[in-house]
Amino acid sequence: MADADEYGAQVTKQGSLVRQLKKDGAEPEKIKAEVDKLKNMKGELEKLLKAQSASEPQLNRAAFDQMLVRKFFVVPSFEIHGGVAGLFDLGPPACGLKANILNMWREHFVLQENMLEMDCTNLTPHNVLKTSGHVDRFTDLMVKDDVTGVCARADKLLEDAIDHLIDNNPTMSQAEKDEHLLIQRQADAYKPEEIDVLLKKYDVKSPEGNPFGASFPFNLMFKTTIGPEGTSDAYLRPETAQGLFVNFKRLVEYNAGKLPFAAAQIGLGFRNEISPKGGLLRVREFCMAEIEHFCDPNDKAYPRFELVKDKVLTLFSSDNQLSTGKTEQMTIGEAVGKKMVDNETLGFFLARTQIFCERIGMDPARIRFRQHLKTEMAHYACDCWDLEVKTSYGWMECAGHADRSAYDLTVHAKATNTDLVATKMLSKPQTVEIAKIKLNRKQLGMVFKAEQRAVANAIDDLAQSWANFEPFAAKLEADGKAEIAGFEVTKDMFSYEKKNKTIHEVKYTPSVIEPSFGIGRILYSLLEHCFDIRENDEQRTFLKFKPVVAPIKVAVLALQKDKQFEPIISDLKASLMDLNLSSRIDDSTASLGKRYARADEVGIPFAITVDFDTVSSSTVTLRDRDTMQQIRAKISDIVGLLKALCTEKMVWEDVVAKYGLVAGADEEGEEGEKKPQGKTFIQSTGRGRFSRPTVV
């Protein structure tokens, strides 16, 4: 089959041939022949484009969204009061799913890597976020409808305009398309004056057709005040990270002074999004899980990197984004080796994130890591890779992995006049030239009062290296005064002499590597990736949650209403509870097949059915959601099997191998026949829930 992109280029060529013929005044028959050919080609192209999109995973978003609300996974917050854009509540099944994902995250990252977990406050005073740069720079560019006063995000308008342009020009050449897509990819990195030009170029108007005013930065933090006097400005934290940075001193002490180490935090973040769309993917209040890994800026090796180096990732480097537009499959070892990924620590976390996504049951074919463009990154950042997950909304950022260098600790240290440093023992003592300072404290105190300590510290810091100190000293000798850290000091404030000093350790400000996860987005993506439809039955949807994340592990059913089943079911429920296995009893009068379907629909991986054989032989059937196969075993065995299945000590195939299938079990609803496996509309990856989890 021809490639739609290539064929599109031929259509474009044919179109310009027709235009040329018309321009040249060629014979009508000749023109007509070429026009007919062009028409045929356009029809062909349309078919190609349709076929191409059909071969990609498709999701019936309307049906999916309806299912989310109907099954009480996610509902708009304060719905009966009219709701608030960008706020959603999680109902019982999503709440359980989220708790399981967070437990796995904690085990996968915090426990495995011995991270120090903290729980810091959401309310954050002004000075902390002023220091971090959020008060001044945590903004989105906003434009205002000149007529209605309604506000919109400038970058999203630009992105939408480009989508619209491309969608409405199926014959656009790949080259032209690439040009637009390049602009689209950089949409959130433009300055106000740049984006204003682009909005004009793409002729962006408000939905009502009104012009927008010039763009301006809008701060995304929710503001409030603390205390009854109303004078202490504060914000809801936009990220959990700052709480860890300001606690660095205590963290490093707790870790007995050793580096590298990581701190972690699971908690809320708040962003006053300008006009949130995209359901669960752009919300104003969200759960985050963040890691701050502190290390020596000159040594970003990771001791356990060896364990992940052969893990293959789909990487979308900044070079490729600006050239081919294509991703590459590569082991993380190779990517770090050729410096595409800056260092081992960053590489280790990319690989562990990939493994985490697979462990919770995401489709690996819909996961990639995209490197930030230079223009997207803050000036101090070394490298940054986003985990992007493909959903029906396109590729969505679900986690960031940024090497933020020493920026965060440096700004907080400076603003608070606190040492936020680590100490490194030298392998052998070194002799260095320093300036030995003798302060005239009286004079310093008289001039600088409360700030004398800051001045003294600045002089002391500079004096640690004679090479750094000398120019300052020279100026002081020449002018009688000199500036340091914003203060003007005079000769009479201290004396100094050049000395040799033997040092055994050095102090340094650690670099920070920050993997940061948007749990809400991961939850949503997982729901999409797990949504499936039974072959030949479009009405029968199911959620193929892996047993380890499924909020409810097992449905407990009776073959039919019968008093004698009741004590068996309540004993069973108690045994399951004892092993911490959540269960749901469905005692409705629906047929067994309907009740299985109902359990499938909310992603319950297993179902136990109590029947008359249970009364005589203490055996029950156990049904697997994905294969719809059943086995029969003693109740006491079944509970143990379930525990093993839900903690990934065993897979369904092991169970079948041991107990054999129940012959002729045909309670599967109206159809009366067993289907082998759900028709997946995701590409098969060979890494389904039957493969054991990759353990690093």
Next chain:
Amino acid sequence: MADADEYGAQVTKQGSLVRQLKKDGAEPEKIKAEVDKLKNMKGELEKLLKAQSASEPQLNRAAFDQMLVRKFFVVPSFEIHGGVAGLFDLGPPACGLKANILNMWREHFVLQENMLEMDCTNLTPHNVLKTSGHVDRFTDLMVKDDVTGVCARADKLLEDAIDHLIDNNPTMSQAEKDEHLLIQRQADAYKPEEIDVLLKKYDVKSPEGNPFGASFPFNLMFKTTIGPEGTSDAYLRPETAQGLFVNFKRLVEYNAGKLPFAAAQIGLGFRNEISPKGGLLRVREFCMAEIEHFCDPNDKAYPRFELVKDKVLTLFSSDNQLSTGKTEQMTIGEAVGKKMVDNETLGFFLARTQIFCERIGMDPARIRFRQHLKTEMAHYACDCWDLEVKTSYGWMECAGHADRSAYDLTVHAKATNTDLVATKMLSKPQTVEIAKIKLNRKQLGMVFKAEQRAVANAIDDLAQSWANFEPFAAKLEADGKAEIAGFEVTKDMFSYEKKNKTIHEVKYTPSVIEPSFGIGRILYSLLEHCFDIRENDEQRTFLKFKPVVAPIKVAVLALQKDKQFEPIISDLKASLMDLNLSSRIDDSTASLGKRYARADEVGIPFAITVDFDTVSSSTVTLRDRDTMQQIRAKISDIVGLLKALCTEKMVWEDVVAKYGLVAGADEEGEEGEKKPQGKTFIQSTGRGRFSRPTVV
């Protein structure tokens, strides 16, 4: 020993005798004799009071607070930036402790009672909290220092003034004392004009000695706005409950329409406290765990009440608070039977809360349930009992258990014109008289436009009972118009006729019973209750966390630094991780005794030590923190033992019975001898960590 209260009354009597003698101009010798007697009596009284307070549990708060910060349990938030009153961060050990407590809470309440857990947003729009009453009434009375402008809470000032008065008058009669204490207990229930009178009576001044202005209500919610236009007022939720109430319709549907059922939520609450003191006990941002149990107002029986009815609680009824001032020990069955506790459901939750507190390791002798005084309760509330826990700050409210009747659902239903009701099948059909309505929709629409549905619903509701409808109809006939739900309707808008109707079910607004837990306060109380000191060694503090809640379950130590121990230790760590048992390797060069002490200090219940026998026989020692006893067993056995100990399938005594103690193990630090058991400064209760948990 004489009772200090009684003796105090004698001292007061002697004092008044002396005053009378002076007044009567008695002989100086006689006066002197009585004055000397009075002086002696006062000295005696002081001794009595001292002895009395020493017999109560004492905590060295300074040492304890220092430990909390030093061991990174709790630190002030944003400390390096100067901190914010009422905000605290949890460091790694407290973070782990909190996670374990929440897991137990979830299992104890949500799973055991099949509750529907939700996760609603913290940001809450104005209209929701206006409806709930928080915008108008969620206030504390505040006074302002006339001179400095500093604000303070009126009720706390009154409480402190009474404490101060009593402390400085050791001879005050019990009767007088009781009078003051009664006022103190009602401090937060007074109206502004009442408290102003009391503040004047007790001569309350600001710390600077300035007078305060009149008290006024201050709203405790943090305010912000949502959206870029800044026009949508919102608050940070002061409780999680509202999110559950506004979702009632979906919750009851999810529960297949069945009542009773409970919804639950674990999340944050925010209160802009006026002048927070008391460390972790009065904070501005806190974790809550709330339950909303929905039930028939006419049937508050609880099916599982039978299981808890013999549980003995310490109850402090409102009657006793206003009379004897003493608590009573009583089974919850008796308390509900005599209507001291209003109903079975409320009683069930009180008992379950008591059991939960015992399960996590609180001291039962320091737990009581205090009933709200009539003046403390909202007008709609039926009954309310606080879980109070004794700490070094006195008795602190850690959870509330309120029967809020149908208030919450009623106000939200009214404000949103939504049915928030449940349906009850009648045991046999009933015939009722109703009004059958025929609406003139055209006329209604013309007059009421968008509000026509609200009017129609109001007429319809009234028409469900002829008895209710008749007076309205009579007025309409007489005047041609009548008022309904704030609307004036006229005769031409509908016709009606009286009819009999057979009904099979009735709709009703459920009552809400709300157990609400302050997790931060529970955490703090638990830390105080677990803090202990080794007998004969004041320097050696330890935290006797129960294994099930301990953040780190086991310390892994080597007898000494030795290469051959390293692989054993890392294998051991991996095996523990595999069973989800958190461990800490202490590879410092400190003596084994010191390292045991260090593990005790942060509450690690067990320690494994690898020594030379491990290399030859694969055995290790296992040490129990509380008894400091050790056993020796195969590594493979030890890991299983630990799992059983930490999931309460086994207790230490079982382990000792099976493996026997290690003879002559004397690594316990400098002392070189084994101490049998920590000296507890809490009263012994016979329900320590060696008794199996009460399972209901």
